[in-house]
Amino acid sequence: MHMGHYCAINIHQDMLKHRYGQTPVCKELSEFPSIMGLAVGKKAVIYDSTTGTASGEDLMASYFGNDLANSSKC
Structure with a gap:
């Protein structure tokens, strides 16, 4: 669930980049x-x-x- 949440955030950031030209701020999982x-x-x-x-x-x-x-x- 945690990984899916981060994936959705990153996809949304990519959409904002393509739509509005914003610089994406992507989430990365810490190593475990x-x-x-x-x-x-x-x-x-x-x-x-x-x-x-x-x-x-x-x-x-x-x-x-x-x-x-x-x-x-x-």
Whole structure:
């Protein structure tokens, strides 16, 4: 969603440039580390580009909670 928001801002800036000749002020995303998590039973397997791959029940709790992160969407 964040990436789409920045994309829309940049497209709008480009439209203003073509329509009114304004100098575009484009947004750029800051770099962030790659992270991927997979819930497997009562454990989670997590890949983080800085620390590598890890697994365990503690990671399941911290990344997914007790409901596969459904409550964090609200």
